[in-house]
Amino acid sequence: MPDLPNSARVVIIGGGISGCSVAYHLAERGWTDILLLERKRLTSGTTWHAAGLVGQLRASQNMTRLAKYSADLYRRLEAETGLATGFSQRGSMTVALTPARREELLRQASMARAFGVEVNELSSGEIKALYPHLETRDVVSGVHLPGDGQADPANIALALAKGARMRGAQIQEGVKVTRVTTDRGRVSGVDWQDETGETGHIAAPHVVNCGGMWGRDLAAVNGVTLPLHACEHFYIVTEAIPGLAQLPVLRVPDECAYYKEDAGKILLGAFEPVAKPWGMNGIREDFCFDQLPEDVDHFEPILEKAIVRMPLLAETGIHTFFNGPESFTPDDRYYLGAAPEICGYWVAAGYNSVGIASSGGAGMALAAWMDRGEPPFDLWEVDIRRAQPFQRNRHYLRERVTETLGLLYADHYPYRQMATARGVRRSPLHEHLRSRGAVFGEVAGWERANWFANEGQVAEYRYSWGRSNWFDNAAAEHHALRQGVGLLDMSSFGKIRVEGRDALQFLQGLCGNDLSVPEGRIVYTQMLNARGGIESDLTVTRLSETAFLLVVPGATLQRDLSWLRRHLGAFVATIIDVSSAEAVIPVMGPLSRALLSRVAPADLSNEGHPFGTAREIEIGLGLARAHRVSYVGELGWEIYVSSEQAAHVFETLVEAGTDLGLKLCGLHAMDSCRIEKAYRHFGHDITDEDHVLEAGLGFAVKTAKGDFIGREAVLRKREEGLSRRLLQFRLDDPAPLLFHNEPILRDGRIVGQVTSGAYGHTLGAAIGLGYIPCRRDEGIDEILASSYEIEVAGQKVAATASLQPLYDPRSQRLHTP
Known part of the structure; x- marks a missing residue:
């Protein structure tokens, strides 16, 4: 029988690199009574067979911050614990075979500079010099990140475990957590069973689910949503290659392949476009350091291209053909944080094949979150609270992860939509919109009309880094909202x-x-x-x-x-x-009052229905609630109508608006309008890390009303002054496009990055929002007197900065008489 305590402050479930990192960092923060339970042996799930690539650059500043922390941690662990981690900071290189991939790499390089990651853009000759075995005749360009590296995943996990033990944490192998127990909505402990069949209970106010591919089913026992699913992940290891020098990690995403030199051998791995889900019906009890069956036919297309890309592979034998399971999530981002269903239930799982690079930082961030009761910085990108309850569905997960594994190396075009497991959540107006040319995107499972195809136009995305096939469609919809009347569907609110x-x-x-x-x-x-x-x-x-x-x-x-x-x-x-109870139909534009007046016998004047008010009105044969608000910056109403009456109200509005030029509009047009008006978007422009005053939203804070969460911080910031401000930028050149994370330069120096960007069809150029640091005593005139540029794919573009909205700064159009 294992020597287990009757109680602990926290029980960590799972002894892969994620669980070991959480234990290490909680112990580092001074937590005592830490207990980690591993069902079999440390590293035996996925960690032991991971490729061990340690890249620093991620899709956002804070994810990059976590990845950089991981690299720094792995660099120092050996000295601290005496266990070798195999960390080798040899850099990484990614090469492009197409102009589209070159654009992506250039944008990533710009982003790296904004995030403080060293990056070098490479010519074909420079690529050949760094990786002489590579066939480069069709290589367009590349980027090199000197700070990246590789490591031995199992040894890192064992070093983290030793570091945790050195600070008093207890780690027990061969003990499976069978259930997390709860009492009145919060964690009370865990039930366990060891390999002999012995059972027991440990009282604890906190548990951390680091169960990897077992984590979903364990969470489901308590009704916790943890949507992940294992996929088969393939790589080969060659025989030893005489004279093979140490090489940087190489990624050739256009061929879905990565290469890692280790001990004179080459490891070739793949992130193929259509993956193979595994373990849908459960994972057998004795699964430990197991491999999955070989599937040479599945891997063969990758290998064929690799032999052409690196001819020495044709002359080298294969020592190992490996296939092992890894966890993937519906949106290709891992899960971290406090599960919303049960107080004291924490999650760190679902790493989408970047667990080694991510777990060091993720463990640090989660430990800080648990210790302080709030995340150390904005972690919404990986927050477990983004998971939707329906995503527990195993058929949904199985279908979706066939795609998400391959997305790691797919072209990361802006506005790219998932292709699998679609149509789960639909507005009552879905078929009405589809039949009129709607092209849908997905958010939280909701199908939302992003743009409308014209008659004869193919109603689908053709992705591009430039002006996509829907650019003109969105422009026409934008102008309808600005000059006439447009109708949207925002039932997904x-x-x-x-x-x-x-x-x-x-x-x-x-x-x-x-x-x-x-x-x-x-x-x-x-x-x-x-x-x-x-x-x-x-x-x-x-x-x-x-x-x-x-x-x-x-x-x-x-x-x-x-x-x-x-x-x-x-x-x-x-x-x-009550989200599903009502559809929401925004009717926006200067002619919105004229349209609604035709179908609603109500006084819609400024006096009869002022801005910022809601009331019930009749529309056609039904009843609805009209909210006079706008996210596009024009006169308009959001019509809230019961789901069963939504189709009738929609049909009534469309029929009445024919001669007014009513146009169905999508979210791309709405986004274009909102960014011209400098309206903030949560998760991009405003997060839990952004102070409400620095975000320019002080007008929506009334400290005189009495106490509320954050009031003291608002008063303190008003007293101290602002150290950063959110500005709006308009590119002086109308050609380049902004999306997000492009570097902002003030007087020639990078000071921040674009938080969100879109093309402003009325302003005639790309518009972006972004924070810039400032002195607390610095006036806005001094800030705006500086010279601003935004770097777009390596090119610096002059920009006009403004604190006030560049479109209708006084909001007069919202109050059109």
């Missing part, structure tokens, strides 16, 4: 009803704006954390004395529900997700 005796008092303590308003008023507000960072960006409509409707982005619904429930405490109020 998250809708939360908060009702009860204490509803107002409860929400006043969470929201920065004052919600003590008359019935029918709409309040734009944020929910803040104690640092003044933005946890949620929403509107709150007072429906009655005791009932409020909160409208949030569809992607953040689970996050926002979790935040509300976490703070409910003893308040007498109910929190209900």
Whole structure:
């Protein structure tokens, strides 16, 4: 029987590199009574057979921050623990075989500079010099990151485990957690069983699910959503190659391949476009250091291209053909943080084949989160609260992960949409829109019309780094919203009803704006954390004395529900997700009042229906609630209508708007309009790391109303002054496009990056938002007097900066009489 304690402060489930990293970093923070339980042996799930590539550059600044931390950690672990990690900082190189991939690599290089990662752009000759065995005749370009490297994954995990033990953590192999126990909505401990069949229970207020490919089923026992699925991952290792020198890690994404030199051999791995899911019906109990059956036919297309790319492979024998399982998620990003379903249940799993590069930083970040009760910086990109409950469906996961494995090396075009497991969540208007040419994108499983194809035009994306096939369509939709009238479908909005005796008092303590308003008023507000960072960006409509409707982005619904429930405490109020009960049909543009007046016998004048108010109106034969708000910066209303009446209301509006030039519009057009108006987008322009005043949203914070979370941080920031500001930028050249993360230069020096970007069809150029640092006493005139540029794919483009919206700065168009 294992020598296990009766209680612990935290039980970490899983002894791969993720679990060992969490244990190490909690112990480093001074936590005691740490217990890690591994069902078989440390590293025996996926870690032991990982390729061990340690790259620093990721898709965002904070993910890059975590990856850089991992590299730094692995570099110092050996000296600390005495165990070799095999870390070798030999750099990495990625080569492009097409102009599109070259554009992607140039944009990545620009992003690396913004994030402080050393990067060098390479010519074909320089690539050949770094990797002489490579066939480069058809290579277009490449980039080199000297700080990248490779390591021995199992040894890193064992070194982290030793470091944790050295600080007092207990690690026990051969003990399986069979269930996490709970009491009144929070973790109370774990039930376990060892390899002899002995069972027991350990009391603990915290558990961390680092179970890898077992994590989903373990989480499901407690109703926790952890959507991941294992896929088969293939690589070969050659025989020893005489005279093979140490080489950088090489990636050839256009051929779905990566190459790693190790001990005079070449490891060739693949991220093929259509992967093979594994273990859908469960993983056998004795699975440990197991390999999956070879599938030479599946790997052969990769190998054929590799032999041409690296001719020495044709003369070298294969020592090992390896196939092992790794966990993948529906959006190709791992899961980290506090599960919203149960207090004290934490997750670090689903690493999508970048677990070695990610786990060091992820373990550090999660330990800080657990220790302080809040994430150390914005981690929304990997936050477990982004997972949707329906994603627990195994058939959905099996279909989706056939695609996500290959996305690692696919072209990362802007606006690229998932192709698999689509159509799960549809608006009541879906078929109406599809029949009229809608081309859909997906957010949180929702199918949303992004643009509308013209008659005779193929209704599908043709991806590009330039002006895509939908550019002109979105421009026409944009101009309809600006000059005429457009209709959108935003039924994917998250809708939360908060009702009860204490509803107002409860929400006043969470929201920065004052919600003590008359019935029918709409309040734009944020929910803040104690640092003044933005946890949620929403509107709150007072429906009655005791009932409020909160409208949030569809992607953040689970996050926002979790935040509300976490703070409910003893308040007498109910929190209900009513998202599916109503469709939302925005009717926007200067002619929106004229259109609605044809179908709604209501006074829609500024006096009869002022901006920021909601009331019930008749439309056709039905009833709806008209909210006079706008995310496009024009006169307009969002029509909230019960799902069963949505089709009728839609048909009524379309018929009535024919001679007004009513145009169906998609989210690309809406995004173009909102960025011209400098409206913020949660998750990009505003996050829990961005102070509400620095984001320029102080107008939505009313400190005089009384206490609320973040109030002291707002008062303190007002007293101290701002150290960064969110500005709007317009490129002086109308040709380049902005998406996000392009470096911002002030007087020739990189000072930040674009948080979101889109083409402004009225302003006639690409528009971006982004934070720039400033002195606390620096006036806006001095800030704007500087020279600004934005780097786009390696080219510096002059930009005009503004603190006020470049389009309709006084918001006069919202109040059109």
